[in-house]
Amino acid sequence: MDARQILEKYYEYANAGDWDRWCDLFAEDQVMDEQLAGHIEGLEVLRSMMKGMGTMYRVFRNEPVHFLVDGEKAAAVSHLSAVSPAGETIEAEVMNFFRIVDGKIAYMANYHDTVPFQVLGQG
Template sequence: MGARQTEIEVVQNWYETVGEQDVEAALSLLAADVEWNEPDGFFVSGVYHSPDAVLENVLEPSAQEFETFAVQPDRFLNDGSTVVALGSFRATTHQGEQIESPFAHVWEVDDGQIVRLTNYTDTALWQ
């Protein structure tokens, strides 16, 4: 077994595995009782409490709702178990409309697993 990943590495690994569409690897990074918070007005709004709920309510709809959907972090800030990722969502609708929306993701990592995510984004851009 390799060295324990830092909190930033765990979060970076999440973005990499999702970008590679390696859903199994992405879900393995989530704690069994993860708390996943998506803002009201976002197309996947809600609070989800398990890897399966994140798959069914966030990852699968993101893939189905859009022709392309990418989550691109540009910067990471770390303070203990908290990691903040700043970046942009980039999507293309099935009708060819381009959407770009900045985000701030606040992650909590405990013992190498993601225990909480809160997504902050401009939900009006998704209407």
């Protein structure tokens, strides 16, 4: 897959709640700087974290708005809409940066407004 296809699958799998296939997009030695979860290294650590994602939100949609791809570097602007198990809603604009090496996400960082996540005690 090329970088654009990887971005498309990243959002497709996330929106389907298919976190196993979502994790498959990442390299074994991936590094992620996630604004709420912090610095995450290694695919197995990421897989372990994502096992709880299905219970964290009753609804989770992260809709891509725009992709920029330049070789192994890519960025995606998206809009996140989510509902917690208790019914709190989250709406946030998101910017993700990716470095894709040999068809896998080697590095990812995300940036978004943290205020909407305060309803979950995560902001």
